Amino acid sequence: MSETLKLTVDRQDRLAVIYTEGYINNQGGEEIARAADELIGAGHKALVLNLHGTKLVNSIGISILIEIIEKMLEIDGTLAFCCLTPTIEKTFHIMGLAQYARIFKDLDEAVGALTD
Amino acid sequence: MSETLKLTVDRQDRLAVIYTEGYINNQGGEEIARAADELIGAGHKALVLNLHGTKLVNSIGISILIEIIEKMLEIDGTLAFCCLTPTIEKTFHIMGLAQYARIFKDLDEAVGALTD
Amino acid sequence: MASDAILREVSLVLPMVPDMEIAAGKTATALAEFMEMSSDKIDEVRMAVVEACINSFEHSHAADHKVHLNFAVLGSEEPEKLEITIRDSGVGFSPDDVEEPRIEEKLWAARKRGWGLKIIRGLMDEVEIHSGRNGTTVVMRKLR
Amino acid sequence: MASDAILREVSLVLPMVPDMEIAAGKTATALAEFMEMSSDKIDEVRMAVVEACINSFEHSHAADHKVHLNFAVLGSEEPEKLEITIRDSGVGFSPDDVEEPRIEEKLWAARKRGWGLKIIRGLMDEVEIHSGRNGTTVVMRKLR
Ligand SMILES: Nc1ncnc2c1ncn2[C@@H]1O[C@H](COP(=O)(O)OP(=O)(O)O)[C@@H](O)[C@H]1O
Numbered sequence: 468m469s470e471t472l473k474l475t476v477d478r479q480d481r482l483a484v485i486y487t488e489g490y491i492n493n494q495g496g497e498e499i500a501r502a503a504d505e506l507i508g509a510g511h512k513a514l515v516l517n518l519h520g521t522k523l524v525n526s527i528g529i530s531i532l533i534e535i536i537e538k539m540l541e542i543d544g545t546l547a548f549c550c551l552t553p554t555i556e557k558t559f560h561i562m563g564l565a566q567y568a569r570i571f572k573d574l575d576e577a578v579g580a581l582t583d
Numbered sequence: 584m585s586e587t588l589k590l591t592v593d594r595q596d597r598l599a600v601i602y603t604e605g606y607i608n609n610q611g612g613e614e615i616a617r618a619a620d621e622l623i624g625a626g627h628k629a630l631v632l633n634l635h636g637t638k639l640v641n642s643i644g645i646s647i648l649i650e651i652i653e654k655m656l657e658i659d660g661t662l663a664f665c666c667l668t669p670t671i672e673k674t675f676h677i678m679g680l681a682q683y684a685r686i687f688k689d690l691d692e693a694v695g696a697l698t699d
Numbered sequence: 700m701a702s703d704a705i706l707r708e709v710s711l712v713l714p715m716v717p718d719m720e721i722a723a724g725k726t727a728t729a730l731a732e733f734m735e736m737s738s739d740k741i742d743e744v745r746m747a748v749v750e751a752c753i754n755s756f757e758h759s760h761a762a763d764h765k766v767h768l769n770f771a772v773l774g775s776e777e778p779e780k781l782e783i784t785i786r787d788s789g790v791g792f793s794p795d796d797v798e799e800p801r802i803e804e805k806l807w808a809a810r811k812r813g814w815g816l817k818i819i820r821g822l823m824d825e826v827e828i829h830s831g832r833n834g835t836t837v838v839m840r841k842l843r
Numbered sequence: 844m845a846s847d848a849i850l851r852e853v854s855l856v857l858p859m860v861p862d863m864e865i866a867a868g869k870t871a872t873a874l875a876e877f878m879e880m881s882s883d884k885i886d887e888v889r890m891a892v893v894e895a896c897i898n899s900f901e902h903s904h905a906a907d908h909k910v911h912l913n914f915a916v917l918g919s920e921e922p923e924k925l926e927i928t929i930r931d932s933g934v935g936f937s938p939d940d941v942e943e944p945r946i947e948e949k950l951w952a953a954r955k956r957g958w959g960l961k962i963i964r965g966l967m968d969e970v971e972i973h974s975g976r977n978g979t980t981v982v983m984r985k986l987r
């Protein structure tokens with residue numbers, strides 16, 4: 468109930484940023500996937516997921532994000548994450564997500580790298 | 584163990600500010616009382632307890648603060664609190680502490696009022 | 700409408716040792732957040748639970764050295780009320796014989812304590828205390 | 844030195860309903876904070892507990908619809924280890940038969956899930972799973 472994820476989307480040019488706030492569980496993961504779908508549909512080829520406002524994720528929520536990676540690979544785009552807590556970053560490494568999505572310390576670093 | 588209170592003291596002229604960080608329980612209350620004693624001994628007649636870094640107190644810790652009020656009344660000094668969470672402020676009102684100690688929203692307000 | 704169906708129930712058993720009241724406060728917070736209580740109310744519930752635990756830790760002398768807590772989210776369909784029960788199997792006391800603390804009397808008194816129950820009553824919407832030879836049970840409720 | 848004396852022990856019973864894993868995470872956090880674990884380790888413990896609870900919620904089909912948790916701070920004098928036991932009385936499973944998930948295989952696969960146990964093992968120092976017809980017990984430990 469209270470644990471609903473809040474999403475904010477910032478559409479730039481080629482790039483778009485999704486900001487999350489809250490717990491990424493089942494529903495949270497699905498909401499992010501929906502938002503990403505829309506952005507991909509609208510032509511954005513580089514997506515940054517800014518998880519600054521997310522301190523907790525679960526494996527179900529994260530596994531849904533694998534769909535976004537698939538879609539990005541299909542369109543030859545890039546998915547990046549930034550502002551991960553150490554535990555979330557560790558989890559992404561445990562899962563091997565780090566091989567298919569780029570991980571940046573903060574948004575500036577991510578945007579810099581993706582708009583070169 | 585982990586729940587130890589951290590105190591920082593800022594000695595100004597007549598005024599001194601005690602900043603707390605952490606849980607004000609039994610030991611926490613005693614530490615504050617000791618710090619206040621020292622400051623009163625050193626001649627400070629106005630004390631501000633800045634509880635910005637304290638989100639939880641218990642009644643044992645708070646009851647120890649009544650000693651500081653006594654000492655302040657004895658020397659005709661002033662005890663003030665600032666940056667209280669709404670629950671801590673409510674608790675001070677429930678206890679009637681608010682009649683004997685002044686409560687300010689922030690440090691600026693407290694310092695302003697006490698150095699007039 | 701009946702508002703007392705139990706929508707969720709959590710139980711917690713804590714050892715009577717310093718700082719364990721924090722764990723009780725966190726469980727209360729988790730349930731209150733689930734109910735989408737305002738953050739101020741959540742904080743009030745947390746403090747009330749902390750006080751009740753400390754009372755059991757300090758005064759009950761329960762042989763099992765444990766406090767038993769139950770957290771129930773009550774409501775008809777939507778969560779309406781958080782009911783927290785704090786139980787010890789200690790020596791008990793007579794709540795009616797506890798004198799209401801007054802700040803005027805606590806100033807310059809040797810014993811400055813005795814605020815816990817007053818604070819609990821001030822922070823919660825309903826408080827019941829059942830106490831006797833088999834221990835003490837405090838039931839407190841907060842409306843969403 | 845014997846390091847397995849129980850310095851503190853807390854038990855928690857949760858209903859198998861969404862978001863209740865958060866309460867388990869908060870209790871784990873309270874104990875880990877008490878031990879003065881680093882905030883990174885505390886966060887790892889929290890996530891591992893959340894995952895284990897979700898597994899019981901989702902897969903156990905326990906008739907009592909409850910997860911039973913035990914949190915024990917172990918050590919000789921100082922706290923050294925946090926041991927968390929998550930138990931359900933559900934259908935059980937064979938941990939050895941669970942295939943290790945690999946990202947290469949999950950990409951373009953219909954079922955992308957299956958990461959919980961791997962994450963738990965990656966975040967905790969020791970993990971034991973006992974499972975059978977009477978349910979599943981996961982014991983996980985983290986050194987301070
Ligand atoms: N769980 C309990 N078991 C036995 N006695 C209790 C319990 N809770 C409260 N009491 C009694 O009630 C009195 C008042 O409690 P309280 O208002 O919390 O103040 P304090 O704990 O500071 O004395 C206590 O001093 C104690 O005698």
Ligand SMILES: Nc1ncnc2c1ncn2[C@@H]1O[C@H](COP(=O)(O)OP(=O)(O)O)[C@@H](O)[C@H]1O
Nearest residue numbers: 898899902903935936956957958959960961979
């Ligand atoms: N408590 C449990 N009771 C029954 N089966 C379980 C339990 N925990 C895990 N399992 C089994 O182990 C499998 C792997 O679990 P996990 O790695 O957490 O991934 P996921 O939950 O996403 O499937 C589950 O699909 C389930 O079959």
